[in-house]
Amino acid sequence: MPDQSALFGAEASLASGDVDGVFLFILAIAGFFFILTQGLLFYFAIRYRRKKGEEAADTPYITGNQTLEVIWIVIPSLLLVAIFAYGLFVFIKMTTPIPGAAEIQVTASQFQWSFKYQDGRTSVNELRLALGQPVKLIMTSRDVIHSLFIPDYRQKQDLLPGRYTYLWLLPKKTGTFDIYCAEYCGTGHSLMRATLIVMPLVEYDNWVQGERKKLQAGTLSLADRGKALFESSGCLGCHSLDGTPKVGPTLKGVFGRRVQLADGRSVRADEEYLRASIVEPNEDIVKGFQPIMPAYRATLKGDDLAAVIAYLKTLQ
Ligand code: HEC
Ligand SMILES: [Cu+2]
Incomplete structure (x- = not known):
């Protein structure tokens, strides 16, 4: 080989x-x-080429x-x-199932990946695994057909609404790898990407402990909780915090700003506007942008949503 x-x-x-x-x-x-x-x-072609002046030979009769x-x-x-x-x-x-594989629920929706671990941790567009530890992804879709593709792993599997499909992974190398959606699923398909982070086992365990502490910590301020949620929800893939537009408008100074909408109206971004922009982003589209933001109706609820809004208000 x-x-x-x-x-x-x-x-x-x-x-x-x-x-x-x-x-x-x-x-x-x-x-x-x-x-x-x-x-x-x-x-x-060269060996049997007819030479200049040569008669066509009789072709032998082969049965x-x-x-x-x-x-x-x-x-x-x-x-x-x-x-x-x-x-x-x-x-x-x-x-074939790898014995001892930890289970992770994967839900695809237009246009994001959400991962749910057995201990209740969740993340959007980021999957973290430990080196050498097998996992079983139990996958489904909330809307159309998507396909989870990890090129470096040479592994790909469709996700269908109303059905579970599976993928067994066994990471053999630490580092950061790309996850793509490999099934054209709408306008934002090309942005439907996630990161796979493989860490050494000890580091992974430390990270898990830290995440669990954060989950339990009631002492965090609402805005700090919002910051953590914002970072783990994939918002930064499309929004900058420094004033430059990316796929979506920058969120620097978003609170209180006058927003031009695609339908010609102009509104002031108050808490209700931010709530609606996150939960049902395709109701009011910001002028000059595509309606590709995933709806966070199911992923950011109640307190979490309030926390993210509190964080957005600090971005002045
Ligand atoms: C796939 C890319 C994408 C992701 C991920 C995404 N957004 Fe958006 N977002 C957009 C686009 C595009 C717009 C503008 C079009 C529209 O209004 O839907 C937008 C608009 C917004 C607006 C209105 C901004 C304004 O200037 O009026 C807010 C607020 C917002 N997003 C917050 C968030 C938050 C919070 C998250 C994470 C929980 C998030 N977005 C994740 C693409 C994205
Ligand atoms: Cu997709």
């Missing part, structure tokens, strides 16, 4: 090396026959060649069976 890490980047998960193996196997077979057939094509036919039926058939068997082996390995 050639050094795959040089070709594809180091193996990031249990599945990635296996999938690359199948890919290289098929590529090698296809490459060999491509060079063989195209090489012979060129060779024959068949049993040996040759048997060879070109048996060899490709065996190769196809080998490709099938190798692929099936890897497919079974990828779809």
Whole structure:
């Protein structure tokens, strides 16, 4: 086997090396026959070219060649069976539950990913895993078909409304990896991205402890809680805090500002406006922007919503 890490980047998960193996196997077979057939094509074209002034020779009358036919039926058939068997082996390995896998619920919606861990932690557009610890993603969609794709893991699975689908992951490398939606799901599809962060086990455990403390801490001010929620809800993917517009308008100084809406009205951004912008963002669209902000109706409720609004008011 050639050094795959040089070709594809180091193996990031249990599945990635296996999938690359199948890919290289098929590529090698296809490459060999491509060079063989195209090489012979060129060779024959030159070798048997009609020379100037030469009469067209009588073509011999060939009715068949049993040996040759048997060879070109048996060899490709065996190769196809080998490709099938190798692929099936890897497919079974990828779809077989890994014992001891921790479960994580994944919900896709236009246009974001939300993750819910067994201990009650939640996050939006960020999935954190520990190195070498297997997980089982139990996935569904709230609206249309999405597809969770982790290119470095070579793993992809559709998420459908009203049904659970699964993906088993076993991280083999620490670092930050991309998660994409691989099923065109609407205007904001290209922005439907999440980050996978793989940490060493000890670091991961520390992080989990910290998150749990934060969850329990009632001592945090409303705005500080809002800041944490804001950061874990993926808002920063589309909104800046420094005055520059991104995919969405900057949230610097958003509270109290006069907002031009796409339908021509202009409104003052008060608490009710902020609430509506977050919970049902597609009711009032800010002029000059696309209606692609996901509705946080189900993810930010009650106190959480109040906390985020309190935080937005501090961004002056
Ligand atoms: C996928 C990109 C995206 C994400 C994620 C996102 N937004 Fe937005 N947001 C937008 C866009 C685009 C607009 C402007 C269009 C509209 O009004 O819907 C907007 C508008 C807003 C507005 C109104 C701004 C103004 O100038 O009037 C607020 C407030 C807001 N978003 C808050 C949030 C908060 C809080 C979060 C996280 C909980 C968030 N957004 C996440 C894209 C996004
Ligand atoms: Cu999608």
